[in-house]
Amino acid sequence: MTSTTGRRAGFLTAWAIVALGGAVSLRALAQQAPPAPQGPEPVAPVSASAQRIYQDAQPALLQVRTLLKGQDSQASVGSGFFVSGDGHIITNYHVVSEVALQPERFRLVYRTAQGAEGALKLLAFDAIHDLALVKPVDSPGRPHTSLRFRPEADAVGQGERIYSLGNPLDVGFAVVEGTYNGLVERAFYPTIFFAGSLNPGVSGGPTLDERGQVIGINVASRRDGQQVSFLVPAKFAADLFQRAHDATPITTQSYPELTRQLTVHQQSLTDRFLAQSWRGAGHARYLIPVPQEEFMRCWGSSTPADAKGLEFERSDCVMETRLFVSEWLTTGSLMVRHEAYDGRKLGVLRFADRYSRSFANEALGGAGNKVRTAQQCHESYVDRNGLPLRVVLCMSEYKKLTGLFDAAVLVATVDASNGGVEGRFDADGVTFDNALKLTAHYLEGFGWASQQSTSAR
């Protein structure tokens, strides 16, 4: 499609950085020269409760560091907190992902606010909610101070003051005050919207209510906004602890378990998406599939009104939820977009030229790499209730996430000589069968607009 994606591109980039969380930024931080002075911090009046909460929670707080085995230099840093007297620690999956995927290269250590240090073992992770359960290798002499989860029944009210704890940018342990703002709209999994600052390095740290109970785990923030941050609801961490507190430590590459979790995710994603009907794009001639904005967000754009050449209207719908697998891979997401072209100012031949070039201009066909195979495509004309479509389905297969695929469907209407619609549907990290089901579902979204009005009547 034409490359006027300025707005969308900026938008996506912002989200992508966030989704990578603290790990990436901190890695850069660790590898670069010592961080530049940040300038005077704005002195927010720390309320008495923040002081009390920090004092109470501080013994349960720790920093989780991933070290490169050979040279013991830190590869990434996050935070964590004790949830049991036995020393179980909750943190983010993305804080420990290097150890989960390459245990032969990386190891985990912790450092408490008091300066105690020790090695950690990885017990379990929940990549869907970006959580991990770890535990010190050495058993403690006396029970650890731990934090309690706020019971689910005890709902948090919008505007309630909450306190995020962690070690931002490896500067030192800190408490940040903010407010609870309910759940993030259009997120695929429940995510708490925390109006407060989360910096890289606090990932995995707890966010507490006034009574010092954990309501969420720090996970991400939006780089294109201010104080728009996200927490994983505490119940998922409580579930992980319940499920895995006696688990055998992970010492080998966890791709099979990761694949199992991603397979569960793609199944619920596929089921929920297939259960939705398409909403129309309001096009006079065609039915164009545009998804419900239940867990996707759509942006529209169009050519300026005085454009001389090809005119188009564009719609981009993306899921903001993408699952973090590793620093170089996030997956488990859907994208639907289309461009409706009007080439009446161009004439038949010039329109065909632009329409072809737009159809060619797709980010596809990359070489195979260590993550995925190269793409392979199947293409054909498809007759959708009399509407002729050119359809290309391109897929690549994950090499280590066995049985998962990325699929991209390109569709172009080929009935008119001076106008048409080109659509693209992407499903990342789905099984082969689900890729085909989603493709079929997407194709069903195309048709003649007049039939829609007929069937509506």
Place this chain on the structure above:
Amino acid sequence: MGEPTVDVGPVSPAGKLGIVEILDRDGHARATIPIWRWPVTIGRAIDCDVVLDDVHAAPRHATLSEVDGALTLIVGTTVNGAETERRRLAADQSATLEPEEIIQVGTTRLRVRRATDAIAPERLLLPESESLRAQIVVMALVFMGWNAARYWLQTDPGGRLSDYVTVVLGSVVPLLLWAGFWSVGSKLVQHRFDYQRHSWIAFAYSLIISGLAAALPVVAYSFGWAFPSRVAWLASGAVVSAMVLAHLTLILPNSRTVLAGIVGVLFLAGAGLFTARNYQIYERPFTELYVSTLAPPSLRLAHGVSPSQFIDASRSLKGRLDAHVNDGQSDSGGEESGP
């Protein structure tokens, strides 16, 4: 080398029996020595019939004779021996010669023609012709028009007419330079510039390439076949190879078969390398992933399948992907750091 001395022997009653031609580097006769009697002696000695000024020739290097009606080369006392087109001869060896067969004595190349040999038919002289010139002009105009049309196609309405001047000239000038390059080759070897004929080749083949590059994707669109679009680059490459062969043949008309072999092998090797590279990078033979040409609907002849047929046919993708899913995985164990 100086002019060879011509020994005018006693005139044969049968008249001139043939000639010995001393050839220059282009294969043209530099000197012609009539044969009035057999045998004909060749060497540096003054009493030879053909006296050579060649330090690599012996005083009595070789003798030409008729043995049972066949022209025969008999090599004398020499360290270098002699060569025919088919074999090397050492001292005291002999060989029969085919009509017009070139022999080499020292560094001198000789050709013998007998009066009794059949004469090769007259080869048609390719003259500078009016019709050829007209053809080139027509092709150049078509080519310019083609490129102007392509520029028109790719620009939005309301472009400046002056822009077309650059496009039209920009398309023709490189071809004229290309023809000039090959003409220099003709001048070196054939001693004639032959610009007209090289221009003809340049324009004719460029038109074919442009036509193919435009037509193949449209054929792919019309019939819903991916193959013509996939091989469009390869087809253009084949036509470029044929064009180079045509230029080369004009320069070296006698070596057509050898040149065709060389160009053919080079083309196949290039295509093979390209395909192998695609397999390595993209895990498929062609760079193109899918047919992106969407021509006007009136050109579409293929009918669509139903969505469910499309989905069923897509199942074959799994096997194609599975075939490569373990590529580059075997070394994952090797990534583990040592003790």
